[in-house]
Amino acid sequence: MSVRRNLCLVAAMVFLASLPFLGKGPRIDDPVYLTVAKRIATDPLRPYPVENVRSNGGFSVSNPPLQQYVLAGIISAMGENMTALHIVSAFFLLVAGLAMYGVARRFCAQPLAATALLIASPAVIPSQNLMLDIPVLALALVSVYLYLRGADEHKTQWAILGGVFLGLAFLTKFNALPLAPLFVIYAFVKRRYRCLVALLPALVIVGLWAVHDLAIYGVTQIASRQEASPVLEILSQPPVLLYRAVFTLSCLGASCFLPLFLVPRRSRQSLALVGLMIAASALPYLYALHQGRVTPIHVIVATGLLAMGMMMLVLIAGRSLACLRQPAAESSQRSDELFLIAWILGIVAFAIIFARSIAIRHFILALPPLIVLSCRVLEGTQAKAKRQAILTACCILTAGVGFAVARADYLHANVYEPLAKDVARTCAAEVRERKVFFLGAWEWAYWAEKNGLRRFPKLNAALQPGDLVAFPRTARLSRSAILEDQGAELVGAYVISSSWPVRTFDRNMAGYYAMQNFWETPYTISRAPIEEVRIVRCVRAGQLDDEQLAPVDVLGRKD
DSSP: OOHHHHHHHHHHHHHHHHGGGTTOOOOTTHHHHHHHHHHHHHOTTOSSOHHHHHHHSSOSSSSOSHHHHHHHHHHHHHOSOHHHHHHHHHHHHHHHHHHHHHHHHHHOSOHHHHHHHHHTOTTTGGGOSSSSHHHHHHHHHHHHHHHHHHHHTTOHHHHHHHHHHHHHHHTTOGGGTTHHHHHHHHHHHTTOGGGGGGHHHHHHHHHHHHHHHHHHHSSOHHHHHHHHOOHHHHHHOHHHHHHHHHHHHHHHHHHOOGGGGGSOTTOHHHHHHHHHHHHHHHHHHHHHHHTTSSOHHHHHHHHHHHHHHHHHHHHHHHHHHHHHHSOGGGHHHHHHHHHHHHHHHHHHHHHHHHOSSBOGGGGGGGHHHHHHHHHHHHHHHSOHHHHHHHHHHHHHHHHHHHHHHHHHHHHHHTTHHHHHHHHHHHHHHHOSSSOEEEOOOHHHHHHHHHTTOEEOOSTTOOOOTTOEEEEESSSOOOTHHHHTTOOEEEEEEEEEEOSOOEESBOTTSBBSSOBOSTTOBSSEEOOSOSEEEEEEEEOSSSOOOGGGGSOOOSEEEEO
């Protein structure tokens, strides 16, 4: 099949993966990026308020604002049109797919299947929002493709162009930083020393942005991020490091299922090893089940995802040892696989050590080399016909799970707009002259403000008798603001349910955008309500007890 036809198929895959979710509402940090983008539209040189940065000693966003400049252009032309903004995300996914095909074609014999596994991944399809993960994936893959082409074909101009895209990736999200030493490794392994000049445009781009920050704010964003990074805390606490490592394996296992198909079915040792990994994976979740924190179905899902992550770990370790044992005559193949392994480990180590929280989206940049490495292993162990059958089955499984998770996230994101309208109407009917506040964050806060509710000013701020407060149970409730020294009575509650059984946010079990407890997974199967919002009225000084926060079926609506 011709390359041009394959690229058209990649474009068709992206179209099918993006079209159903163009109507997705803001999700998690999207409102923050929208705020920055709207400010850029009015003051391009100052994406963040100068007084806030200088008084708080930090930036409101922990990554550079290149993607928000793109959003600002759309907002300036079309207003705050969520469909248009999601088309931008779809465009970045198209760029990522085309670049992935080029990278996969360089390393394996099944580039189309490898690209399909990336596009359909449960880490990629739900990430089509206004956050940074799809844009940085696109820019990083373009930079790798151009750099490899320049190095392999002795065309320095391609490598330099790759360095430009590497700099743009840095200005999108800092987790692209591990790609810089990767370029250096490739240049030395392949003896393409001239290609090291590709790092100069990346350094110039980052340096210009640092100069801009110093001139406007008096501090650079990367220095501010470094000060706020929990590196020392993580490295000094082995249990925290272990938790984050387990979260990482779960995220990787939830992103790519190809290692499952690489297990030799006729090898008793391999099957015994898989059984041991499954048993070890089940232990923490069985303990959580015993404590009543999770459901039995969640134990099954979590065990499977963690065991899949362990299989990936075994795959990477096995290929590393195999590369070290290969004779010098096969140095090209060995250097290619070591490059892919270094790519995976660099991204994973950076996320474990530097990320404030572990989330599946933080490992998107590790997916391309992981998929390509798995395809290379498959090519070396299976005949062509069986290899194609395995890749077809894996693509079907990946797409099925990816769309199921994406639909769950779509439903969750889109409950808040009508929910905020209903809450605002209820509050308007209950109170005429008193104030109506809300607690919570993310998309709930975005829609609550748009519907006239006021953000609660600060923790333990005084409420006057008759004031109303609306707060969610899922969208980051800060209870202390209304529980301490405040009496309250329940006015009403909204319990939002869904017949779709997959959850990307389920309080104690699913944390697609941030995992906090050892028993959590990026997604799970659950029938728990998507969200519960309560409205309380302040009546006297005192404390609102937990019984008044229990689910109350006063008002309700299903999707």
